[in-house]
Amino acid sequence: MTQTPLLFIPGPVQTHPRVKAAMAQDIAPWDNDTRPRYAAIRERVRAIAGGREGEHVCLPLQGCGHFIVEAALRTFVPPGGKVLIPNNGNYGVRMIRLAREAGRVPVAIDIPESQVATGAMVARALAEDPAIGTVSVVHSETATCVINPMEEIAAAVQAAGRRLIVDAVSGFGAIPFDIGAHPAADAIVFSSNKCLEAMPGIGFAVARVDRLEACRANAGSWSFDLSDLLHHSRTFGWGSIRFTPAIQSLAAFEVALDLFEAEGGQPARLARYSENARILYNGMVALGLTPWLPKERQGPIIVNMHQPPDPAFALQPFVDALKRRGILISNFSTTDAPTFRVGAIGRLFADDMRRAVAAIGETLEEMGVRRLAKDDLAA
């Protein structure tokens, strides 16, 4: 039996049928029916981030998460400027590369993948190097699902009198960060297609107006200049979109925001995903698999399990067999040790998670994989 599989991946995620349906139309971005809807979406997104009216603005940018991260680095870190980047996973590595290739000077704090970045680490690095102007942090490290403690990191940045950029791409909408409560934060950035459960195509920054005004000369790119987006809005109106957007994705996003609010917003989404991740974690442990993270450090976005050391296991055949059972997971590993990962986000519920665990159990049986630790297999 083949069926369209459900996506158990950390973006693009499974979406509600109404979100998908909203894309099936032709739309003129500059039309007077579109403009007020676009402006309203921006206000709603600013509010979700805790941005304050007059102090923060929502700046949508065409494209994916990397694009909006690059735009924030270019806008708020001057060319040649030093930016401190705690690195405990794949997305930290990517941020370092984005900064370097944009002509900024990344200063990494290298942290083992299974550990969090701390406020103390950031405070120490800032005290050692007064030339670092900005700290840029991945909030939820998607590769590992380690959640960095943004409150204490933001406090350390504030105490040192430096600026902060938050890459909240994987967790925004579920894992809270209130930019209004953190004056050191220049921007928080995220995309349409992860915990907000919409389609890919739009990046968002919620950013400080005063800092956007102070950073008019930095970007070295028209496309990636967030301060130009503010300038454009002021010149042409908050409903005006600079350059052609993924407009169908924006229509889908509007529906996704309705669903987000109807569900109960960020607290409800965090509760659902946490329960999803808990079912996956406990269910796969009960199957005899070994989790990559200890339970107390396991975040709610994805769950990584060690690939069973039995030679009967191979990732792609495992993924293919799961797909035949209606469950689609990533066919690559994003941790130092070989793992497979199962996403807990998107329009998926407890019953979907139980189905996924059952399918994983059946698949391992079918492949003849013994699910014991390496030592036990050797014994």
Ligand SMILES: *Cc1c(COP(=O)(O)O)cnc(C)c1O
């Ligand atoms: C998904 C993600 C991004 C961006 O990914 P794109 O593929 O460019 O959308 C950036 N940072 C984090 C933490 C992510 O999870």
